[in-house]
Amino acid sequence: GAVVSQHPSWVICKSGTSVKIECRSLDFQATTMFWYRQFPKQSLMLMATSNEGSKATYEQGVEKDKFLINHASLTLSTLTVTSAHPEDSSFYICSASVLAGGPDTQYFGPGTRLTVL
């Protein structure tokens, strides 16, 4: 149980284009989903937290107009990187948890590797 999928697994795009990444909880309803970014040899950096049906809460330094997050249902959240640039190239990972505000385990998706040319 507690499987999270991400699509696509990897994407290469040209500078200036937008890229959408989907995160789905396959066998449970995720009250809260998290979006992380990880640069090579660095730890996870939380970008934003989203609860179903409400606006995402972005971490300091993360541009909400650049990284659009939509959490339309209890099983789906999307991250859209708008007008991507080479410095946005990174490993983007989503995670999902069942209980909002509780000491719950986060289940991670397999990640999406974004390369912007």
Next chain:
Amino acid sequence: GQNIDQPTEMTATEGAIVQINCTYQTSGFNGLFWYQQHAGEAPTFLSYNVLDGLEEKGRFSSFLSRSKGYSYLLLKELQMKDSASYLCAALDSNYQLIWGAGTKLIIKP
């Protein structure tokens, strides 16, 4: 400020035992997680401790001392597949996960 400290890298021998330490300073505390992350992959959950003491799960055990702000992950009977980064993360009073930078564990034959 909030901070998680863990060693950057450790090396151990196949079949041996290794202990990865983690110290934390957070605003409030609601538990500590250990995750395993293989290169190029997302983290996978290993353990969660909120009470003092040792939790054992097969070859892996995790220990917590709340008074000392200290945890360790103990890996026994090391296998080559255990080569990975091990991430320590503490849950603060707002139930936000504060992540360590990870410990890269290298297993040698």
